[in-house]
Amino acid sequence: MRKIQLLLLSVILFWSSAIGYAGPREDYEEAHALYIAAAASVAAYHDRVGELASRYLEQEGWHIDHYVQPGSRSGARFLLAKKENEPGKNLYVLAIVGTETTDDMKINLKFDKVYFAGSTAEEFALNAANKNPPRTAPQVHKGFNEFIQSGPSAVLRNAENTPLMLPDLLHMNPNDKLYLTGHSLGGAAATLAGARLLNLGTKAKQLQVITFGAPAIGNDAFAAAYTPILPLTRVVIDGDPVTGVLQTLVGGYKQFGREIIWQKPATINDPHKITGYVDAALKNYYDKRQLARQAGVSIAEPVAKKAANPGRVYIAPMKDNLPAALADDFWYMREALMDEYRKTLPDCLITAETSTGNWREEAVAAGCQWIIVPEVTGIRLKEQKDSYLITFHQIVLDANTGAAVDAAIFSTRTYNLTPLEAFIHTFRGINAHQATWLKER
Structure with a gap:
């Protein structure tokens, strides 16, 4: 059955290439990026699966640091992986932890919307506190916004508790690229982080957001404002209820960005589980790699x-x-x-x-x-x-x-x-x- 599927995919890719769509090389490269993003998303957690993913990222040459909130405070925690992509060009992956604690659950339930605008951290905070924003203004999930606002206070999990100055890092190195990723709440936070970085002056070509099973984060105005400028890929396992829950239960939310739909692994009952996304990412990577080999693409x-x-x-x-x-x-x-x-x-x-x-x-x-x-x-x-x-x-x-x-x-x-x-x-x-x-x- 798998060989028949690969044959059909080969035919589709051949004709897609003939009419100007991406070919096997581009599909393989994207599959590899999705696989790395999925691995980083799960590696951000401190459990058995996270340790496994961290090991494989390190084997692929990634240097990994974990950032946590000081003093056991609630808020964004994340992994930062770094790898030299080319001489003088670093590739970063920032993976934000999804729902992990009771405080994270409370964040998910703060589904009122707040005004999203600003070009500094102070302006973002002031606008979010505005009780009467214009109706046509971009607005986002209050809990997700509070979660990502806590990001700059996170510190490296070491004796020095070094903070991460991500905007400065990208501004000083315009050839570097950052992937922002996460699962569920982590994916919502990654999207908001990408939007904030754009407002803070980071160039869109330096960013790529990849989310897995992420809920919508903002209203129509927010989606309209960032659809043209934020490179966003949303990976969704067919049947994942979280990706549409705010639109259904609350209203006034809209998804945006490019959507990729994967099928649920047969041995997974819950289509929202992060392990299902990792399994699907692995299989997608191996499938696309095989097709690239069959097409004569040089694979490292x-x-x-x-x-x-x-x-x-x-x-x-x-x-x-x-x-x-x-x-x-x-x-x-x-x-x-x-x-x-x-x-x-x-x-x-x-x-x-x-x-x-x-x-x-x-x-x-x-x-x-x-x-x-x-x-x-x-x-x-x-x-x-x-x-x-x-x-x-x-x-x-x-x-x-x-x-x-x-x-x-x-x-x-x-x-x-x-x-x-x-x-x-x-x-x-x-x-x-x-x-x-x-x-x-």
Whole structure:
């Protein structure tokens, strides 16, 4: 089924390119940006999923800092990731935490509107306090506005409690670019932050806002004012109730910006869950990457950073022991695993996913010293609907003798993860474990 979908997408992309729309390269680059934004949005949280996302961002070369409100005060908390995109050009991702505490819930319920205008922080605060703004003036959700107004008071989570001077940073470095992102409340705050930065003098070309499951934040006048100038992409999982809740229950709110609609992962019951957005972002990224490869687009593959080369490693096709309900996840799991091997092994030979050849003969012929035979298993757990134990097995063979030199098993329950995310979570032990068996050889 996945191959049929890829074939259909290939045809669509071919004809889209022919009539002037974006092609496979642009689609892949956008998918990568959406994947990074989704990862940063979840990495902003301090939980199990956040730690996993932070690890993968750091593996991709991002430097991550967390900013929190001092003295346990309520208000905006966020992650700032930085990476040098080109010499002299830095790329930043600021991901704002969504609803996480009781105070955050209270912010969501302050749905009265306030006047949104100003070119300084002081003017924004004064206008928000105006009880009689013009009817045609841009107005925004009071709670979301208070949340983002607290942003400048957030400090780096370190001994120095350094504040973040984001507007100054962008003004001093006009070649730098900032992605603002977040899920739910975090996405609403990211949109408001983008609008404030424009009013404070930041150039629109330096900004890109990407939100996931975010509610509307303002009235028609606000949408009309910022639609032409704020680069905004809203990602929505079909059926997510939060994106339309203010329009339905309160009224006077309007969404704007470009909308991308994704389908809910089969193992997620709640279409608003952030893990569903991350799962969909991962699959969208791998799909678009595959289409770009098929179109002949040059893709920068992950590369191991280790200087020492322990010998060439042959990666055999991954064995599939997943239940039928997870059949569609297998290809994505394999893609994620092969990326992990590329990141951790300086010289590895990855076989075609459909290879049925003699592994040992192929490995020896290619000058490999080791053979890794991976396998994934999924067991459905009875105590919770759509809950699985995902297990990753890895056997290492000596290519010359065929003898097993190492074996390892990593397991993760899905719990608040999707099966794909749980499988990726099993990689946490691969780095340390492979360093052990390779070092001993």
